[in-house]
Amino acid sequence: MAFWNVEAVDLGLVLTASTGWAFLGLSLRQALNFKERRKAPANGETPPVSVMKPLCGSEPRLYECLRSFCDQDYPEYQIVFGLHKADDPAVAVVDRLRAEFPDRDITLVCNDAVHGSNLKISNLINMMSACRHDYLVVSDSDVKIGRDGLRSIVDPMVKDDGIGAVSCLYTGQATAGWVSRLGELNINGWIIPSVLLDKSINNIDCALGAVLLLRRRALESIGGFAAVTDHLADDHEIGDLMTRAGWRVHLSHFTVATMVDETSLLALIRHEIRWAQTVWVTRPLDHVLSVATCLLPIYLLQLALFPSIVGAVAVVLYLLLRFILTATLNRRISFARPMPLWLVPVRECLCFVVWAACMTSRKIVWRGQSFRLLGCGRLVPAYEAKQG
Numbered sequence: 001m002a003f004w005n006v007e008a009v010d011l012g013l014v015l016t017a018s019t020g021w022a023f024l025g026l027s028l029r030q031a032l033n034f035k036e037r038r039k040a041p042a043n044g045e046t047p048p049v050s051v052m053k054p055l056c057g058s059e060p061r062l063y064e065c066l067r068s069f070c071d072q073d074y075p076e077y078q079i080v081f082g083l084h085k086a087d088d089p090a091v092a093v094v095d096r097l098r099a100e101f102p103d104r105d106i107t108l109v110c111n112d113a114v115h116g117s118n119l120k121i122s123n124l125i126n127m128m129s130a131c132r133h134d135y136l137v138v139s140d141s142d143v144k145i146g147r148d149g150l151r152s153i154v155d156p157m158v159k160d161d162g163i164g165a166v167s168c169l170y171t172g173q174a175t176a177g178w179v180s181r182l183g184e185l186n187i188n189g190w191i192i193p194s195v196l197l198d199k200s201i202n203n204i205d206c207a208l209g210a211v212l213l214l215r216r217r218a219l220e221s222i223g224g225f226a227a228v229t230d231h232l233a234d235d236h237e238i239g240d241l242m243t244r245a246g247w248r249v250h251l252s253h254f255t256v257a258t259m260v261d262e263t264s265l266l267a268l269i270r271h272e273i274r275w276a277q278t279v280w281v282t283r284p285l286d287h288v289l290s291v292a293t294c295l296l297p298i299y300l301l302q303l304a305l306f307p308s309i310v311g312a313v314a315v316v317l318y319l320l321l322r323f324i325l326t327a328t329l330n331r332r333i334s335f336a337r338p339m340p341l342w343l344v345p346v347r348e349c350l351c352f353v354v355w356a357a358c359m360t361s362r363k364i365v366w367r368g369q370s371f372r373l374l375g376c377g378r379l380v381p382a383y384e385a386k387q388g
Contacts, residue, residue, distance in 0.1 A: 017299060017314040023292040024321040027193035030200050031328045037253040038334065040073070040151030045158040049077040049150055050131035052138045054123035058089035060175040060261040065144045066093060070101045074150040078105035082127040084119065086110040090141070116229025117371060117379035124225045134216040142259040143170065143210050152254035153213045164218030164247025165239060168256050169195060170210035173336040175261040181340075183260035183268050185347045189326055189339050190293055199251060207239025207249050211256050214238070218247045230378045232364070233278035237377065255333060269354060270365070276358035282377040287359075294351035296322075319345065 051069055055062075069079055081094050094108050111126035124138065135154060139145070157163045172187030174180035195206055212235055219225070222241040228234040239249045262268040280287040299318060303311045323341050330338040362373040371379045 016295070016302070017318055019292050020295040020299070020318050021321060023197070024318070024325055026200070027197050028321070028325045028328060030196035031193060031325060031332055034196055034332055035253055036255055036333050037152055038146070038148070040148035040254075041155050044151060044155045046075050046151060046154065047135055047158060048133040049074065049135045049137055049154060050133040051077060051079045051150075052082065052124060052127055052131060052136060053079060053141060054082045054120050054127070054138075055088065055090040055094075055141050056084070056119070056123075058093070059142055059259070061144070061259050062090065062141060063093050063096065065142055065259065066097055067100070068144045068146070068149075069139065070097050070104050070106070071147060072145075072150045073147045077150060078107065078132060080107045080109060080127050080130045082109045082111070082123040084110075084112050084114075084123060115226065117381060118229055118231060118234055121225050121229050121231075121234050125229070128225065136214045136216055136219065137211065138209070138214060139211045140209060140258065142261070144173070144257045144259070145211065146254075146256075149211070149254060149256065153211065153252050156250050156252065157213060157215060160248070160250075162248050163250045164215050164221075164242040164245070165207050165249045166213040166252055167206060167208040167235070167239075167249065168211045168252045168254055169333075170208060170256050170258045171333060171335050172260045173257040175259050176263045179262050179265050179268050180260045181343065182265075182347055182350060183262055183272070184336075185339055185343055186272060186351065187258070187260070188329060188333070188335055189344065189347065190351055192329065192333070193325065194290065194293060195251075206251060207235045207242070208251075209235030210258050212238070215247075218242055218245070221245050221247070230380075232274075232371075232373060232379050233282060233377050236278065236282065257336060269350070269357070272354045273358045274364050276354050277362065277364060277373055278377060280358050281362065281373045287355075291352075291355055294348050294355055296345060296348040297352045322348070 053066065053069065083090060091108070094106070098106050107130045109127045109130050113122065113126055115122040115125050135157065137150065137153065153166050153168060157166050169192055170187065171192070172184035174184040195208070198206065222238070222245050227241060228237045231237040242249060262271060276287070279290070296318065299315045303315055322344055326339050326341060326344055364371050364373060369381070371381055374380060
């Protein structure tokens with residue numbers, strides 16, 4: 001076949017490419033409409049807040065992340081750290097923060113009680129008795145937040161009694177070399193646009209677990225944290241349960257940063273496959289359709305098998321749209337550092353690998369333990385799954 005020939009396969013490639021063009025065009029529109037909030041609203045109400053930080057081991061920049069929550073411009077709040085083991089290395093970081101912030105209300109809960117397969121949720125259940133306030137901020141240990149964070153996140157819930165949960169977009173911040181940069185790029189260039197687009201299409205805000213503000217009354221109405229003790233995507237499940245119970249979930253325009261610390265490509269891929277598996281088992285149709293976010297490998301394969309000018313132009317246009325979206329996100333959101341355009345094609349090919357690989361197995365390894373994911377997103381220890 002001559003390179004210059006235009007055949008039926010060209011039409012097929014253009015039709016396939018149009019799916020990617022549509023996704024990127026819609027994502028670009030949402031990125032342009034997104035207005036990041038970097039400062040808290042003036043004169044907003046500031047009710048007392050309990051910040052819940054479940055910990056497990058020492059992580060890169062753990063001190064820096066936890067310190068950002070101790071240094072909030074907020075009049076009254078407590079921080080409750082939770083651990084399963086009293087000899088956990090994270091205890092030393094908590095002790096350091098207590099010494100640095102002697103006036104901050106900091107509580108450390110060490111309790112090895114396990115309430116289900118999700119050890120993070122078990123930790124939160126153990127911590128609840130120490131939380132005194134009606135506004136609960138649950139945040140992962142690898143999250144860094146700006147000084148206006150609590151004010152910004154609490155503001156919409158205080159103004160609207162119908163909101164049961166407030167979550168934040170999170171950006172990636174690499175802590176190591178090029179592998180962690182790839183992980184950072186996945187969050188900033190793929191997850192953020194997908195969240196914004198999903199919000200615009202379904203008109204439902206996502207409950208994202210990096211920082212999640214919960215109204216205690218709303219949490220109790222769904223059965224508390226006990227309702228999600230066996231779910232991997234506990235944040236998504238909490239949001240779904242609250243929506244079904246009549247509460248609204250609100251996505252804040254305040255962004256936080258999550259650390260990306262993988263140093264090996266295999267570790268990064270395994271981590272991202274675990275993320276993708278939660279979508280695959282809970283919303284399989286959404287996962288299948290999400291291939292529109294990483295179509296570049298398919299286009300390149302089609303072009304390699306059936307080379308033509310039309311196919312080449314289709315791929316170039318797709319890449320151009322992807323680069324424009326990346327550049328727009330760099331301008332609209334305050335990332336730790338701009339996303340490099342040259343890494344974008346590499347990252348998209350890796351996204352496709354993750355998308356395909358997560359459908360081949362329901363086994364996951366989380367913090368050294370093996371589990372099997374059931375269709376509802378529940379975690380079952382691997383040995384129990386074999387016995388069943």
